[in-house]
Amino acid sequence: MHAYHLEALQSSVANGVMHRCPLLDVSYFDLTTAFMLDIMHDILEGVIPQLLSMLIRRAVREGRVTLDVLNSRLKETCKNVSDRPNLFSAKLLTPTGKITGSASQKWQLFL
Secondary structure, eight states, X not given: OHHHHHXXXXXXXXXXXXXXXXXXXXXXXXXXXXXXXXXXXXXXXXXXXXXXXXXXXXXXXXXXXXXXHXXXXXXXXTTTOTTOOOOOOGGGGSTTOOOOSOHXXXXXXXX
């Protein structure tokens, strides 16, 4: 199907295909089986919560802040936010603790 769309590209009736993918020139790459990147999930459900978890754990460990203070400020800051982030639990302070919530909740937390 992709080959058909590439051929159609030559006649400028490509049905959504804008141009030939340069990755097609890589011998081991197959566009029809490759997974596309998903920035929203990679950043909002990967990098950002992991980074915030590490920062919070360190700040609490060094006595700079407590979870109660963070949760209190989070409640106040996000009281009128529809995708209000989840409050932090003590489990977050464990090495495997994670920030929970949807991508939009984690975005609000980051903001």
